[in-house]
Each structure stands twice: as structure tokens, then as C-alpha cells.
Amino acid sequence: MNATAKSTLIPRFQTYLPILLPIVAVAAALVVGMAVVVAMGVPLGQALSAFWRGAFGNAYAVSASINRAVVLALVGIGFIIASRAGLTNVGGEGQIAVGGIVATALCLMPGMQAMPVGLSFILPLAGATLAGGVWGGIAGLLRVRVGTNEVIATLLLSFIAVWLLYWSVQSENMLRQPMTSAATLPESLPIPATTQVPLLTGSYSSPVTLGLPLLVVVAVVAAVMLRRSLYGFALGAVGLNPVAASRAGVSVGLTLVSSLVIAGALGGLAGGLMLQGEQYSLKAGFSSGYGFDGLVVGLLARGSVTGVIAGALLFGFLRSGGISMEMAAGVPSALVNVLQGLIVLMIASAAYYLDRSSSR
């Protein structure tokens, strides 16, 4: 929609800026990152090679990075769908958490593992999606019914979901595995093999899951929906001018709630994939910031699904490389957080500058 609305009068340079801008920002952030590494006294070559090995070094490394990217992309796509309607969904973390809880519960449900034709892993994933959708929908209803700002609502719902997760893994009445000794960890039983999301290669040495093709489908559907469907049009109209949209016959409340339901559902799906495709048992540190990284990916994409994919890949590989860099070269992986922060700051400030100069 953005591309079609763009005036032909805008100079060429400006049309390429939205693409150039993130690239320059990322490059600049990486340069700063390298400077920090050098300043810490770590040989740059050593750090870079550790980073490389962690991110791209072997099939396992690449697969892990891709799985991370899939999760970030799902949350990011949800973010841009809600933001098209003018809403900011910062509740990815909580939506992932409820997705994970529900997926675990369903996977461990008696009889689930014996379900035929893949239902054994599809049903828990669907349940996770639904749970995330409900979690997002609550924030949407609060916004529409009583006017609670959705940033506050989604954020606070995240805290609730994360504590729900702690409770689930701490209490035997919930999902904690039976306590056989004092050393029994506060986590769920591992989920049965048939409820795991199948690996594309079938081998644990390159564990890219079915999540990747699923993401491709989600991305294509989301992109087409945003660009070409009436619903996508309504989202944009509500986001730009709710009064005019209402006058044009759009149900503003329904559009707002449904956009958060979709965003939440994608977060829940991401949680299900993390559990059933990667971790296989629910632990207290289940999500550890994917929801917020996904939000950042969505923010940087500035409304474009392609942008989300690119950002998710970047952040996915950055994370993997950062972890390896910490282990092999002693550079704290927090450096990756610093880089992410830098990228966000640069893109956001440049975007602000661009918007200002183009509106003159």
C-alpha cells in the first residue's frame, strides 16, 4: 500500500532510502561493535572467527540461527500487522509464554502422542496459536472497551504470562515433572517424540524444523493480506484515521481487536515452535527475550514483511554468533544487545529525520 501511494514526484534517491538506511545502520553498528571488541583487548580476528563459527560455522550453527530467526520473524510479522492498525504490540514475550505453556500441556496430554497424520504435533501448535491469540485479544478488548493503552495492556499481560510460566514449571499440579528427588529440576517432562515438530532434514545435526516453511507461508499470506485484501485495507485505514475509517463503514473496534488477536496468535505459534521444535520441555527461562527481539525486528521493518524477514535473519545470526563469541573469545554476548540497541537507535533517529524532512 505504501509503495502504491508513493508519489512519482519523489526523487529516486528518496525511494531507495528506506532500503539503504537499515543497511547503513547495521554496518555502522557492526563497526562500533568491532571497536568495542578491540577496546576490550580481544584480538579482533579471534572474536570474528568465533562469531563466524557460531553463526555460520556448520550446519548445526546455521540451523540454530534459522530457528531463532523463524521465531523472531513470526513475532515481527504480528507486530507489523498490529502496527498497521495503529497499535503497538509489546506483548510478544507473554504471547510466546502462553503459547509454550499450552503447547506443553497439550503435548503431555494423555493420548496426544498417539494422534494420527501429524495431528500429534499440529494440535498442540494450533492450541499454542489460539492461546497467544486470546492473550493478544484480551489487550485488544481492553483497548476497545475501556480505552486502556495497548502498550500498557500487552506489556502487563506479558508479566502475567511469564509468572504463569514460572508457576507452571514450579508446581506439580501444573506442568512440573514428578519430583523423585530433591534434585528434580523445576521443568516439565520432555514432550513425546511424536509431538515434536518434524525436522526438515530428519537429522539433529541440522535441526531446521517445519517452522521454516510454515513461516514462509505465514509471511506470504501476511504480505498479500496487508497489500491486497480488504482486511489489510481496513487495517491501514483504521491506523491512519479511525474516524474516517468508521465513516467508511469499517468496524473500528473489531479491526483493532482482531489485529491484536493475529499478532498474539503469531506470538503463540512462535512459542509453540520453540517448545516443540527446539527445547522439548518447558523451563523457567523459556523465552528469554525473543518477544522483545521480535518487537525490535518489527519496529525496524517499518511495516514491510520483507523487512521483517531480513531483520529476523540478521538478529537470529547475530544472537548465535554472539553466544559463540562469548564462549570462544570471552566477549560477553551482551555485546549483541549493545549492537541491537545501536541499530535501533540509528534507524529510529534516521527515520525520524527522514519523516521530518519529507514532510516539509
Add this chain to the structure above:
Amino acid sequence: MHKTVSGRSEAVLPLLALRGIGKSFGAFEALRDIDVSFNAHQVHCLLGENGAGKSTLCNLVFGIHQPTAGTMELEGRAYRPAGPRDALAGGIAMVHQHFSLVNELPVTDNLLLGRRFGRIDRRAEGKRLQELASRYGLDIVPDALVGDLSVGQRQRVEIAKCLMSNPRVLILDEPTAVLLPDEISALLGVCRQVAASGCAVVMVTHKLAEIERVADRVTVLRRGRIAAYSDTPAADINRLVAAMIQRPQASGDAAIGARAIAARKPAVPFRPKQEAMQIDGVSIVDRLGIKRLDDITLTVGRGEIVGIAGVEGNGQSELGAMIGGLLRPTSGRWFASDQDLTHASPRRITAAGVGVVPEDRHAVAAISKLSLADNLYLNRMSRFTRFGLIDRGAQRRQAQDAMTKFDVRAPGPLVAFGSLSGGNQQKAVLGRELTTPGLKVLLAAQPTRGLDIGAIEAVYGLIRDAAEAGVGVLLISSELDELISVADRILVFYRGRIVGEHVARPENSHSIGALMSGQTA
């Protein structure tokens, strides 16, 4: 035509004198050759229609804008305010149409706002406020939260805030537009008190009753120039009305756009055979409990253009919002083409064949950041869907046709709507609403605001076409001349009520103008 005050023999010294003031915004000349002076001990009313330049004049005096021509003198010295701060320092205070109060704070704290130095002494402040209130007869509760006050009470706080700085000149920009009758009386009393204390009070208004009650002098503005002046307003009221609402017959007049359409009006008063729309005893009470619409009953016949005249803020906006489906009546019902639409959603209203051109093009009628093509089909994009997807090509082709049909001039259908001129935006909106499937009723609210002559003529041409095709048109406008040229009959709104009805003929313009300003027939 331009009478200056300076030449007259006056016992009182002019506090503030404006000489040859002009103000242009780009190519638009808002004010020209303004010679006027404001004297101590007097209430000076600025009278004029919307867009006559009254608010601009106030803003120049208060330093919000700077004049592009002329000079100002304050107590004999050159006065050139760069901003409101200079104005306040010079002893000029202004009560704006929109209040600048913090709802969450009590009255006393609001009075302290804007002061930068010194200790906060709430007790002393409260005492000063009490003194002020008793001196000027301002009824104020010092400890109340501003958010809990009525509009009239808030305005008194705003006035008190101005008076606390002991101003020499107090400007009130349309202070009575938001008030109830009792509150207006109280406000006019305060104005007199303030003037009696030696202040020059400048009050913008377009209500003649108020002028009769409070004004010592009146200056009438019309299209940015001084059109009349009076030192004995009560006696000159008819002359002042004429100056306010009549336009020169010469060229360069926007009403000509409407005049060209007047020729197409039926010679005998039009008698519709069928009803297109009926409003039955509708009242709307807003959140503050103020009755915005009061028992409105009217019908619009098929093929008829009914004009709603009135100074803005007398309920027309609420009527428009209600027909647009954005505001529900508190009581009463309304129907179009035999359907009860009292509680209908905008979608159902459109489906019933009601086209709406809202008064606020940017906020309600269109989405500026979307393309012209999207805005042309904002409420019926579904006509372009194939297999659930929007066929952008088909939309673009139809938009191109619509642009030709309604003479919307733009580089192409895909340009942002916001980049079009006001006239082309309005033609696009009108085109969209006129092509509403099964159109039976058209509401056009202030459809020519901000448009040039050509666009005005085009807009009214399209509206007249629709009426000739049997559509019932409800036309809301604050431009009386345009209504008289275009409409078949005119209802006058005043304080949310219909105060009179006239056949739309030039000879009735004076009586309609009188009704608009609250004079009872």
C-alpha cells in the same frame, strides 16, 4: 467605507491603536487596511462572519502572528509583539476559544501556571482570586478541579487568569460560542465590570443580541476589511447586520460560484411530492450536559435542497455527525428512505442510500495518506475484489474514470489524497458520495469551505444535478449567500434549535441573518 477612529473627537485616549494593519498568509490576504483603536473603559465588539478575519486580528494584537503591513501603538508607544510573551508584558491578555487549562489541577494551581519564578503561596493566591472574583462578579470555586467544572466555569477561570496580570487590554475570542444563556448574561456582566475598571475589552462575536447588551463600539469585518463601524451599536444594528452578511455585487466574489447555480433553481418554490428524509424530534446532549441539538424536526423531500443556515457551533456539526452515523441522538429518531437509521452504523446508513460529505474533510471524509484512488472508493473497496483480493488495476481504471467525471485534477489516481488542492479533494469526496449505490439522500456539510470560485461552482453544480435526479439534499453552510443561491428553502439553527424557516430568496436574506444572530422574528 473605512472609518477611522483617530479623527473623531473622543474624551477617552485610545489604549491600543492599529493603523493600516494587513496580514497575508502566503497568497491569501486575511486582513487589509485595518484602522481601529481600542479605548479604556469601553467594550469594543468585533463583528463578522466566519473567515472575516476577526480571530486573525486578535492573534496579531496578542502577538501570535505578526502583521505584514501597518503599525500598532500601545499607549502612544510603538507596539510590535514577537509573541504572546511580549503582549502579556505590554498588558494585553487574551481568552482563546480553546481554553489553556490543565483539567487535573485545581483552579488555583491553574492560575499559577505560566509563572516561572518565585515561591508558590497557595493561600495568598486563593485570596487574590477571591478579591478578583468579588470585584468583577466572577463566580469561581478556587479549590475545584478544572476537569469538574462546566464550560462556563472554566471560561471564568480563564478570564480570572488573564485578570490576575492586571491587563490594560483584554481580548475575548468568541467567548459566548460555548456558553448557555445564563452564563452569557454573567459573562457580559463581567465584561462591563472589567471595562469599568479601566480596561479596554475587545470581544469577538457574531451575535447581535450581545452587541446590543454590552458593546460601546462595534467594528464589522468582512473578508478581511472593515465593513462598518458604529459608536452607537444599539441604534445601528440593522446597518451592522447588512454590513456583516451582504456581499458586494462586484466581481471577485466567491458567492458568484453559487450564483451561477441559482439560475437553475425552479422559479416557483419547489414542492416535493415524496419525502426522502425525516428527522423527528432529535435532541443531542453532550458529555458536559449541554444540549447541542434541541428537538429538531425537519423533512427533506425528494429533489429538494434544504439549507441549514446558522452561525457555526449552533448544532450543525452535531446534526452532520449524527447523519454520518458518528453520533447517536440522545432522544428522537431519524429516517431515510423509510428506514429507521437512529441507531444505524455508518455502514448501514450508506447502505440505505445516504451519502455524506462531512464538514471536516481531513478528519472524517478522507484519509490523507492514502491514495486518491483509495479515497474515491473508501467505503466500497469490495467492488474491486476478486477471490478476496483487491484488483488494483481495475480500481485504478475506475478511479481514472471517476476523476474525469467529477473533474478531479491530479497527476494520477495513485497520488496521496493529501497532496491535492482543497477543491479537488472536495470534488473527489463529493463524487464518492454521489455515486453511493441507490443514493436517495445527500448531506453536504460546509461543502465549499476553503474552496475557490471555480470549485464552489463545480461543487454546487454537482449538488444541483443530484437534486434534479431526485435526491433529497440537506445542505449545511455558514455562507448565507451560497445557501440562498443553491437551496430551495432554508432552516435557521440557533442554539441547537430551528428558529425559523424561509424560502431561499435574496429578499429574505436580512430576516435569515437576523435569525442567525439570535434575534427573534
